[in-house]
Amino acid sequence: MGRAGRGRGLRVAGWILGVVGVAAAVGAGLVLRDGYTTAVEAGPAMEPTYTPGDRLFLEKLAEADGGDVRRGDVVAFRMPDAEGGEVVGGSGSWVGSGLQRVVGVGGDRVAFDGTKLTVNGTPVRESYVKGGDPGRGGERYDVKVPPGRVFLLGDNRANSLDSRYFTSEQSGTVSLGAVSARVLDSAAAPVALGVGSLTGVVLGLGGAGCLVAGYMLRGRRTESAWR
Structure with missing residues (x-):
C-alpha cells in the first residue's frame, strides 16, 4: 500500500x-x-455496617423510582423545611438527614415488643444490628406504614435518631420523595x-x-x- x-x-x-x-x-x-454519587458516613447511626469516615457509593433515586425501594435497603434521605433546613416527620420535630435502613414499606405493619422486631407478624433476622441486640435504645411500638412512605431504623439502635421516636407523626415514616439514593453493596457499576x-x-x-x-x-x- x-x-x-x-x-x-x-x-x-x-x-x-x-x-x-x-x-x-x-x-x-x-x-x-x-445515576450515581458518593458520600462519607458522618455519624455512628449505621455502625457496625458503616462507620464514620467510610466512603460509600450510592445509586441516585428519582422520586418516580421510589417504588423500587425495598426492605433492607440502606438509603440516604433528606426533607427540606420552609426555612431551608432539613426536617423529617409531620411536624418538623425530627431534624436532620443521613443514612438509615428501610425496615418497612407502604402497607407493612412494623412492631417491636421489647425483644424482637416483626414485619407483618414475621420476626426479622437483624444480623447487622450492633451488639446483636435490636432493642437497645428503643421502646415498644406497633405501627402501620402509610402508602408512599418508609419506616427507617439505624443499625446502631443505641445511637440512632430514627422512626421509633416519632410514631405519632405519620407512624414515624419518611416520604419516598425524601429518599434520594440507595447505598450500593458493590461499587462495580x-x-x-x-x-x-x-x-x-x-x-x-x-x-x-x-x-x-x-x-x-x-x-x-x-x-x-x-x-
Whole structure:
C-alpha cells in the first residue's frame, strides 16, 4: 500500500476511533454523573455496617423510582423545611438527614415488643444490628406504614435518631420523595462506568492521533507531487 493509502486508512481509523471514543466517554460519563454519587458516613447511626469516615457509593433515586425501594435497603434521605433546613416527620420535630435502613414499606405493619422486631407478624433476622441486640435504645411500638412512605431504623439502635421516636407523626415514616439514593453493596457499576468513560477518552485521543498522522501523510504526498 502506498503512502496515500496509508494516509487514507489512518484518517478513516481516526474518525471511527474518535466518534466511538467521544460517544463512550460522554455516554458513560453522563450515566455516572446522573445515576450515581458518593458520600462519607458522618455519624455512628449505621455502625457496625458503616462507620464514620467510610466512603460509600450510592445509586441516585428519582422520586418516580421510589417504588423500587425495598426492605433492607440502606438509603440516604433528606426533607427540606420552609426555612431551608432539613426536617423529617409531620411536624418538623425530627431534624436532620443521613443514612438509615428501610425496615418497612407502604402497607407493612412494623412492631417491636421489647425483644424482637416483626414485619407483618414475621420476626426479622437483624444480623447487622450492633451488639446483636435490636432493642437497645428503643421502646415498644406497633405501627402501620402509610402508602408512599418508609419506616427507617439505624443499625446502631443505641445511637440512632430514627422512626421509633416519632410514631405519632405519620407512624414515624419518611416520604419516598425524601429518599434520594440507595447505598450500593458493590461499587462495580460506577467503577465500570468510570473505566468506560476513561477508555472513551483514550480512544478519542488515539483517533485524533490517527487523523493528524493521516493528514500529515497526505500533505507529504501532495508536496512530493509538485517536485
